[in-house]
Amino acid sequence: EVQLVESGGGLVQPGGSLRLSCEASGFTFSSYAMNWVRQAPGKGLEWVSYITGSSSTISYANSVKGRFTISRDNAKNSLYLQMNSLRDEDTAVYYCARDEVEVAGQSYYYGMDVWGQGTTVTVSS
């Protein structure tokens, strides 16, 4: 079964740090780009960060640039989000989501077609 499972959320004080993890199973993780997407309580979806399968390309939303770092370990089928200097407005459910697949040098996109269940980050004093 194709699956993504996030972990690492919790309550943290403003200015603190947290590291989220996303463990993939059921597919060739290294062939897929991945994203972190968040959703503040009662709000819409906000894209956070993107990383290609080889980690050669990484991008961030302006709201987190310089504070968050995305990374992956293909040997462990895992995606990470290191979050530093956390602010109240970072409070959200954080989802990891599968992106485009690269096969024989060609990329194919079917939407963010697999999502985890989300992990909740609460930034509060």
Next chain:
Amino acid sequence: SYELTQPLSVSVALGQTARITCGGNNIGSKNVHWYQQKPGQAPLVVIYRDSNRPSGIPERFSGSNSGNTATLTISRAQAGDESDYYCQVWDSTTWVFGGGTKLTVL
């Protein structure tokens, strides 16, 4: 930065056709993707690259994209279609989501 504009809410009578729009500058030149999200659940892609349906998504869901507007069309609306819907595009090096539209089936 690129912006996508969606109506906050759309209502449709049971069995009728709902259309949810997504506005953006020359959005017709981009690939648009649509997601359905029900309360407490992760989003689900219902349309990718303007008009393609993933397996398992009913034929009642269709998409189009031209000029400055992309549209998600839901035919023969059912109670189970009541959800939030988000459009999405790739702009330069970032993903952009629309603000979301709450679909109510009356």
